[in-house]
Amino acid sequence: MSTPPAAPAAPQSGPGAPALVAPPDAGVDTHCPYCALQCGMTLRPGSGGPEVVERPAFPVNRGALCGKGRTSAEVLSSAVRLTGPLVRGADGELVPAGWEEALDRVAAGLLRVRAAHGRDAVGVFGGGGLTNEKAYALGKFARVVLRTSQIDYNGRFCMSSAAVAHQRAFGLDRGLPFPLADIGATGCVILVGSNLADTMPPALRYFAELKRNGGTLIVVDPRRTRTAEQADLHLQPRPGTDLALALGLLHLVVAEGRVDADFVAARTTGWERTLPGVMAHWPELVERITGVPVPRLRRAVALFCDAPESMVLTARGPEQQAKGTDTVSAWINLCLATGRAGRPLSGYSCLTGQGNGQGGREHGQKADQLPGYRKLDDPAARAHVAAVWGVDPDDLPGPGPSAYELLDALGRDVRALLLMGSNPVVSAPRARHVAQRIAALDFLAVCDVVLSETAALADVVLPVTQWAEETGTTTNLEGRVILRRKAVDPPPGVRTDLEVLGALAERLGHDKGFPADPEEVFDELRRASAGGPADYSGISYARIAAEDGVFWPCPRDAAERTPDGAPAGTPRLFLDRFATPDGRARFTPVQHRPAAEEPTPDFPYYLTTGRVLSQYQSGAQTRRVRELNEAAPGPFVQLHPRLADRLGVADGEPLAVTSRRGRAVAPARVSPAIRPDTVFMPFHWPGEGSANTLTNPALDPASRMPEFKVCAVRVEKA
Ligand SMILES: Nc1nc2c(c(=O)[nH]1)N[C@H]1C(S)=C(S)[C@@H](COP(=O)(O)OP(=O)(O)OC[C@H]3O[C@@H](n4cnc5c(=O)[nH]c(N)nc54)[C@H](O)[C@@H]3O)O[C@H]1N2
Ligand SMILES: Nc1nc2c(c(=O)[nH]1)N[C@H]1C(S)=C(S)[C@@H](COP(=O)(O)OP(=O)(O)OC[C@H]3O[C@@H](n4cnc5c(=O)[nH]c(N)nc54)[C@H](O)[C@@H]3O)O[C@H]1N2
Ligand code: SF4
Ligand SMILES: [Mo]
Numbered sequence: 001m002s003t004p005p006a007a008p009a010a011p012q013s014g015p016g017a018p019a020l021v022a023p024p025d026a027g028v029d030t031h032c033p034y035c036a037l038q039c040g041m042t043l044r045p046g047s048g049g050p051e052v053v054e055r056p057a058f059p060v061n062r063g064a065l066c067g068k069g070r071t072s073a074e075v076l077s078s079a080v081r082l083t084g085p086l087v088r089g090a091d092g093e094l095v096p097a098g099w100e101e102a103l104d105r106v107a108a109g110l111l112r113v114r115a116a117h118g119r120d121a122v123g124v125f126g127g128g129g130l131t132n133e134k135a136y137a138l139g140k141f142a143r144v145v146l147r148t149s150q151i152d153y154n155g156r157f158c159m160s161s162a163a164v165a166h167q168r169a170f171g172l173d174r175g176l177p178f179p180l181a182d183i184g185a186t187g188c189v190i191l192v193g194s195n196l197a198d199t200m201p202p203a204l205r206y207f208a209e210l211k212r213n214g215g216t217l218i219v220v221d222p223r224r225t226r227t228a229e230q231a232d233l234h235l236q237p238r239p240g241t242d243l244a245l246a247l248g249l250l251h252l253v254v255a256e257g258r259v260d261a262d263f264v265a266a267r268t269t270g271w272e273r274t275l276p277g278v279m280a281h282w283p284e285l286v287e288r289i290t291g292v293p294v295p296r297l298r299r300a301v302a303l304f305c306d307a308p309e310s311m312v313l314t315a316r317g318p319e320q321q322a323k324g325t326d327t328v329s330a331w332i333n334l335c336l337a338t339g340r341a342g343r344p345l346s347g348y349s350c351l352t353g354q355g356n357g358q359g360g361r362e363h364g365q366k367a368d369q370l371p372g373y374r375k376l377d378d379p380a381a382r383a384h385v386a387a388v389w390g391v392d393p394d395d396l397p398g399p400g401p402s403a404y405e406l407l408d409a410l411g412r413d414v415r416a417l418l419l420m421g422s423n424p425v426v427s428a429p430r431a432r433h434v435a436q437r438i439a440a441l442d443f444l445a446v447c448d449v450v451l452s453e454t455a456a457l458a459d460v461v462l463p464v465t466q467w468a469e470e471t472g473t474t475t476n477l478e479g480r481v482i483l484r485r486k487a488v489d490p491p492p493g494v495r496t497d498l499e500v501l502g503a504l505a506e507r508l509g510h511d512k513g514f515p516a517d518p519e520e521v522f523d524e525l526r527r528a529s530a531g532g533p534a535d536y537s538g539i540s541y542a543r544i545a546a547e548d549g550v551f552w553p554c555p556r557d558a559a560e561r562t563p564d565g566a567p568a569g570t571p572r573l574f575l576d577r578f579a580t581p582d583g584r585a586r587f588t589p590v591q592h593r594p595a596a597e598e599p600t601p602d603f604p605y606y607l608t609t610g611r612v613l614s615q616y617q618s619g620a621q622t623r624r625v626r627e628l629n630e631a632a633p634g635p636f637v638q639l640h641p642r643l644a645d646r647l648g649v650a651d652g653e654p655l656a657v658t659s660r661r662g663r664a665v666a667p668a669r670v671s672p673a674i675r676p677d678t679v680f681m682p683f684h685w686p687g688e689g690s691a692n693t694l695t696n697p698a699l700d701p702a703s704r705m706p707e708f709k710v711c712a713v714r715v716e717k718a
Pocket of ligand 4: 158
């Protein structure tokens with residue numbers, strides 16, 4: 001593994017500070033670079049560079065920002081980032097180079113591998129933080145220029161299980177089928193494996209509203225997080241047992257006569273086939289599997305069903321499991337059986353994670369997908385998109401492997417990789433192995449803002465612009481398409497991802513089709529998405545700016561219109577019908593099964609992983625912000641006092657955590673907030689304390705999601 005670059009603090013004055021594009025003091029309305037809430041903010045000139053100020057008019061966060069958003073302007077400073085291309089020199093070191101040389105090298109590297117090993121020896125890896133325009137251009141670049149099937153992205157590690165379960169049940173995958181603000185007005189929310197007090201703090205206000213309105217919150221998490229502390233009822237299951245838990249709750253719904261038979265009859269299919277699996281999960285069995293006492297299961301069912309309306313929201317806890325898809329299906333089944341779907345203020349939804357986690361999964365950087373959330377193996381979809389791209393449908397490659405499978409094939413089947421918007425050396429499961437696979441590549445090119453741990457392994461590093469330095473759209477967790485506006489000039493020496501793709505396409509024989517102007521790309525994306533499930537054809541930059549975002553689907557020929565005559569977007573889905581061929585939601589029969597790895601005498605504890613408030617993802621950006629680094633300086637192992645006693649470790653002492661993949665060492669953080677049979681590690685850091693040294697790449701059969709949330713470990717004093 002590469003040594004992590006140090007995280008320098010970001011000075012905000014002097015030559016490194018970017019200049020604001022807008023007239024002085026006016027400020028530019030834009031959005032946070034980080035999570036899927038995509039909080040609205042304004043960038044205004046300050047004494048030492050642009051300052052983030054509140055933008056109360058934006059409806060989702062209503063002015064509130066977390067510490068990451070508040071400090072996000074620091075990452076714009078040239079002191080913490082790449083400001084010129086780097087190429088691997090003769091002595092093996094990365095050395096500065098000009099753009100022409102760097103781009104020539106990338107083109108030559110990709111062509112060389114293609115000539116020697118064929119088109120599918122060249123791979124592409126994208127990211128859910130990329131704007132819609134970039135994700136679209138990257139997918140098009142892979143299919144049209146490289147003509148490779150080997151493209152996937154980090155969203156596979158994020159919400160992919162919920163996406164598959166959504167499709168399976170509702171025929172459409174949009175994280176929230178309603179605006180976030182609806183949460184405040186429903187009667188009961190079951191929040192499953194989300195720690196949004198740390199991961200989306202401004203969203204907490206809607207849960208506070210829920211409680212003010214007399215509603216109740218149930219949190220399902222093996223840890224008593226700051227989110228769980230807000231709950232009326234906290235269920236604290238063993239990691240990896242949510243599937244049994246959901247089945248157990250549904251069993252009680254049936255046993256207590258709480259099924260909404262009218263809803264089931266009128267708006268769903270598949271209940272009869274689903275019922276036997278439900279009845280096989282009686283409460284005492286579920287208590288044994290999950291560790292949640294039967295009276296608490298009963299209490300949860302009462303709160304959920306007695307409320308006039310209720311919702312289930314899942315996040316990574318139940319989804320990042322090798323049975324994540326079936327687990328989400330079980331929670332959806334609970335909603336369907338109780339009639340909590342397809343009507344206002346009720347329903348299932350998934351809290352998408354990355355800045356463009358929603359849009360990034362719609363426009364073609366996914367292995368099996370074409371823009372508009374079309375399927376790559378659907379002949380009509382291929383014909384439509386090929387016509388927009390001006391190519392023969394038969395020339396489009398077919399579906400390729402999923403993210404982990406692609407990374408695992410590096411240096412073997414896939415020998416060159418173009419990577420944009422991810423840092424898998426830190427964030428992929430079994431990360432040491434992934435780093436070895438990356439090191440075995442014949443050629444690696446990385447586009448990034450900073451020298452990430454993955455970029456540090458590249459043959460060529462291309463420095464690119466980021467959020468406030470360029471214009472583009474993202475689609476937030478609600479399905480609201482929003483406009484991130486350019487607010488500051490980038491440092492000289494960096495280019496946009498779109499410019500990079502255009503320049504590479506040209507070198508690979510495509511001098512047209514890859515414009516650098518984001519609005520031009522968006523207009524093409526609108527045409528490519530027209531008629532697809534995620535139809536953006538009625539959305540324009542001007543409309544987004546005027547309306548605080550537009551919810552997809554928004555077809556150009558929509559029957560409903562806004563007062564201005566524009567096609568109406570769709571804030572709430574499924575009110576009349578679900579997006580299945582017969583308009584009914586589909587139950588999925590599911591059965592509980594153990595995690596891919598359960599504790600054994602050699603590896604007696606569960607490890608689960610996740611996030612802390614002040615770091616974002618692989619930490620590539622937030623580890624470079626002084627305030628955030630001070631708040632969350634490094635990895636730790638959270639463990640219960642009883643386990644700490646048994647191991648003879650005190651708070652702060654180094655602990656070694658070993659799984660079948662490797663060993664990590666980090667200080668103990670002793671806390672009664674976690675189950676005694678489980679330890680927790682955040683995954684934001686490379687090096688000795690890297691959680692992903694340990695994690696299990698066992699994949700969900702349907703979504704190909706790795707099992708980040710549960711593996712078996714040994715824990716000892718280091
Ligand atoms: N501060 C911060 N915010 C972020 C991010 C970040 O890196 N840092 N990343 C963004 C992204 S991309 C995402 S995907 C979201 C993720 O947002 P969340 O899903 O809220 O984040 P996690 O911490 O991964 O997991 C949530 C909770 O799942 C619990 N959990 C672990 N195992 C299980 C289990 O088996 N069952 C259940 N029910 N729960 C379990 C963990 O204890 C944890 O508290 O956050 C987004 N926001
Ligand atoms: N153990 C464990 N591992 C996990 C998870 C977990 O819960 N536990 N969660 C998983 C989840 S949900 C996710 S989403 C992944 C995320 O993990 P990663 O895919 O590694 O995500 P980031 O750290 O956000 O990496 C984004 C990279 O792109 C760069 N970047 C930012 N903006 C741009 C841009 O506009 N263009 C380009 N070219 N680059 C840009 C950033 O500097 C950074 O280096 O991690 C997964 N890994
Ligand atoms: S909650 Fe998410 S979008 Fe909002 S400021 Fe924090 S990181 Fe940014
Ligand atoms: Mo994510």
